[in-house]
Amino acid sequence: MLQYWTAILTEATIFGILALGIDMIWGWAGDFDLSAYAYFALGVYMTMVLTIGKPTSPVEYILGYRLPYLFAVAIAVVVVVCFASIIGAIALRSLREVYFSITTLGAVWAIYYLVENFTPLFNGYNGVYGLFDPMGGGLSYAAYHYFFFAGCLLVLFAVYLVVQRLSRSPFGRMVRAVRDDERAASVYGRNVFWAKYRTYLFGAGLAGLSGGLFAAYIGAFNPLDWKPTEIFVLYAAILVGGRGNPRGVIAGSFIVYVGFVEMTRYIPSPAARPELGPALRQILIGLLIILMLKFRPSGIFPERLGTDGTEPKRSFRTLFRRPTRDSDPDPLMDEDSISETVPQ
Amino acid sequence: MTQRPLLEIKGIAKSFGGVVAVADCTMSIHEGTVVGLIGPNGAGKSSVIDLVSGFERPDRGSVIFDGVELIGKRPDQISRLGLIRTFQTPREWRDMSVIDNVRVGRSELEREGVWRSLVSAGRHHDLERRETEEVRALMTHYRLDEVRNHRAVGLSGGQKRLLEFARIAAAKPRLTILDEPMGGVNPVLGERIGEAIRELKRAGSTVVVVEHNLPFIEKTCDEVVVMDLGTVIAQGPFSELRDNKRVVDAYLGNDDE
Numbered sequence: 001m002l003q004y005w006t007a008i009l010t011e012a013t014i015f016g017i018l019a020l021g022i023d024m025i026w027g028w029a030g031d032f033d034l035s036a037y038a039y040f041a042l043g044v045y046m047t048m049v050l051t052i053g054k055p056t057s058p059v060e061y062i063l064g065y066r067l068p069y070l071f072a073v074a075i076a077v078v079v080v081v082c083f084a085s086i087i088g089a090i091a092l093r094s095l096r097e098v099y100f101s102i103t104t105l106g107a108v109w110a111i112y113y114l115v116e117n118f119t120p121l122f123n124g125y126n127g128v129y130g131l132f133d134p135m136g137g138g139l140s141y142a143a144y145h146y147f148f149f150a151g152c153l154l155v156l157f158a159v160y161l162v163v164q165r166l167s168r169s170p171f172g173r174m175v176r177a178v179r180d181d182e183r184a185a186s187v188y189g190r191n192v193f194w195a196k197y198r199t200y201l202f203g204a205g206l207a208g209l210s211g212g213l214f215a216a217y218i219g220a221f222n223p224l225d226w227k228p229t230e231i232f233v234l235y236a237a238i239l240v241g242g243r244g245n246p247r248g249v250i251a252g253s254f255i256v257y258v259g260f261v262e263m264t265r266y267i268p269s270p271a272a273r274p275e276l277g278p279a280l281r282q283i284l285i286g287l288l289i290i291l292m293l294k295f296r297p298s299g300i301f302p303e304r305l306g307t308d309g310t311e312p313k314r315s316f317r318t319l320f321r322r323p324t325r326d327s328d329p330d331p332l333m334d335e336d337s338i339s340e341t342v343p344q
Numbered sequence: 345m346t347q348r349p350l351l352e353i354k355g356i357a358k359s360f361g362g363v364v365a366v367a368d369c370t371m372s373i374h375e376g377t378v379v380g381l382i383g384p385n386g387a388g389k390s391s392v393i394d395l396v397s398g399f400e401r402p403d404r405g406s407v408i409f410d411g412v413e414l415i416g417k418r419p420d421q422i423s424r425l426g427l428i429r430t431f432q433t434p435r436e437w438r439d440m441s442v443i444d445n446v447r448v449g450r451s452e453l454e455r456e457g458v459w460r461s462l463v464s465a466g467r468h469h470d471l472e473r474r475e476t477e478e479v480r481a482l483m484t485h486y487r488l489d490e491v492r493n494h495r496a497v498g499l500s501g502g503q504k505r506l507l508e509f510a511r512i513a514a515a516k517p518r519l520t521i522l523d524e525p526m527g528g529v530n531p532v533l534g535e536r537i538g539e540a541i542r543e544l545k546r547a548g549s550t551v552v553v554v555e556h557n558l559p560f561i562e563k564t565c566d567e568v569v570v571m572d573l574g575t576v577i578a579q580g581p582f583s584e585l586r587d588n589k590r591v592v593d594a595y596l597g598n599d600d601e
Contacts (some may be wrong), residue, residue, distance in 0.1 A: 004434040009587070065476055068451060118495060143568070160460065165461070165462060166458065166461055166462060169461030169462070170455045170456045171456050171457065171460075173440070173444055173447060173448050174448060174456045176437065176439070176440055177437045177440065177445075177448045177534070178445075179439075180436075180437035180438050181435045181436070181437055181465075182433060183431070184417075184431075184435040184437065185420075185437075185448075186418070186420040186423065186434055186438075187397070187419060187423055187428060187430075187435075188423060188428065188430055188449055188511070188515060189420050189423040189424045189453055190420055191418070191420045192420070198458055201457065217592035296433055296472040303439065305440070305441040305444070305493065305494075305495060306440065306441050306444035306447065307441055307443060307492075308443050308444065308476050308479070308480060308492065309476075309491065310493070322469075
């Protein structure tokens with residue numbers, strides 16, 4: 001049982017890193033990207049073909065090296081970022097909102113079908129598999145899993161520190177200004193494309209990194225493992241935790257992966273309808289997204305406002321209070337001297 | 345005036361399909377002045393601003409800002425030369441706090457690199473504290489002190505106008521172009537906005553104001569440029585233009601329409 005929970009928490013940790021990457025692209029820069037799963041998958045494939053050695057017929061894939069694990073992950077991240085730089089350049093140049101999303105959706109499906117049908121790349125729909133031990137052997141099976149989980153947690157914590165620091169830096173402020181109003185941001189000297197592009201590449205790099213970790217976790221990977229539509233589970237995690245708030249995104253990943261994806265495995269399926277359980281899981285996740293959007297659109301941990309540090313400290317209780325949102329009247333509005341602006 | 349103008353617009357023209365927005369527009373703006381740009385609706389005032397600030401590219405003509413050709417440059421490049429414009433409706437960064445709106449306005453460009461943000465973030469504590477003090481002084485000055493840590497989207501229309509001025513004051517531009525700063529503003533706040541424009545001038549910025557409110561233009565501006573049908577039909581002090589027949593026909597005569 002302990003091993004089972006370790007496996008689930010490892011998975012949640014890895015997807016937490018992926019969610020942090022997606023949140024940079026969507027939460028900070030405002031681009032609803034749908035191709036992040038391709039970057040994640042590419043990270044997995046690259047890490048595997050760089051570590052599991054030459055393929056034996058009839059299995060075929062590119063490269064087939066036996067590099068040290070960490071080195072392979074680093075190369076995988078670089079490859080993913082290079083790849084994302086092409087898709088990002090096309091999609092971000094002049095497309096926004098739904099047009100951007102459609103372009104990235106097209107990209108992820110094109111990659112998906114290419115990987116599935118062009119077997120010399122990653123062995124088509126049979127996928128790539130092979131045993132490799134990131135810890136270099138010498139550990140028992142159980143101990144290995146505990147150590148690997150600890151390693152993933154450590155990486156997640158390091159990524160969190162970096163992302164959190166960026167989030168509150170001048171860079172984080174600038175990217176959010178671009179998100180909220182591109183024209184105003186360019187009036188104040190910001191290159192909109194460059195701001196979004198850098199954020200996109202950083203997010204894709206995190207997706208590649210999470211893929212590198214997942215490769216060691218799963219040991220075998222084929223197109224059935226990365227249906228591009230699975231990305232909505234990650235968006236659910238970001239929505240639940242709090243878009244734009246790194247701490248919230250990590251919390252959301254654990255809530256969704258442990259609470260929904262795993263717990264719903266226990267939903268009993270009648271023997272005649274084995275597909276009922278998985279289908280119910282999708283329905284529950286859809287319901288979760290709708291309920292969050294309806295009742296708490298900014299998530300459990302809403303995006304932190306940049307302040308001058310003089311605001312009253314948030315107490316634990318405010319977590320359970322509905323945050324004041326756009327429609328709430330501002331008590332400090334000075335109606336006597338200031339009138340509403342009528343758009344021209 | 346003998347000195348070189350800060351902004352020189354020479355024969356720019358722009359058509360959208362068959363519609364001529366700007367026909368042949370030429371004007372000079374001298375450093376240290378507040379210039380009103382007036383004209384009836386559809387005269388091409390806003391189009392000229394879009395052409396100067398890089399949001400549209402003219403079909404022909406040139407725009408020289410302090411000796412530099414602006415045509416072909418992106419809006420952000422033009423802004424970094426020291427030119428800031430506003431839009432007819434306030435464009436605050438809605439989901440950021442009021443104080444962060446002003447922080448971003450106060451250019452942090454040199455510290456916005458990913459690497460610098462990551463590695464040297466801690467080294468700027470003193471600088472950031474000084475900046476925060478400056479920004480807070482601006483908040484007080486523009487009566488935004490009490491809402492400074494609130495989301496900008498919650499501000500009233502008038503507060504958004506003041507936030508726009510606080511942001512410009514933080515950015516310290518050489519040329520400010522205001523597109524209808526008095527739109528939907530009541531007389532009391534109008535006074536404050538007039539004062540804000542004079543403050544910009546005192547701080548060393550040249551100001552161009554597009555406005556329909558003629559008493560406001562008369563009170564605030566040193567000089568007025570009148571446009572009609574995409575061209576400049578007159579330029580000079582407001583008192584002189586009152587008697588200019590073309591201006592009266594085009595605009596002032598129809599003031600009560």
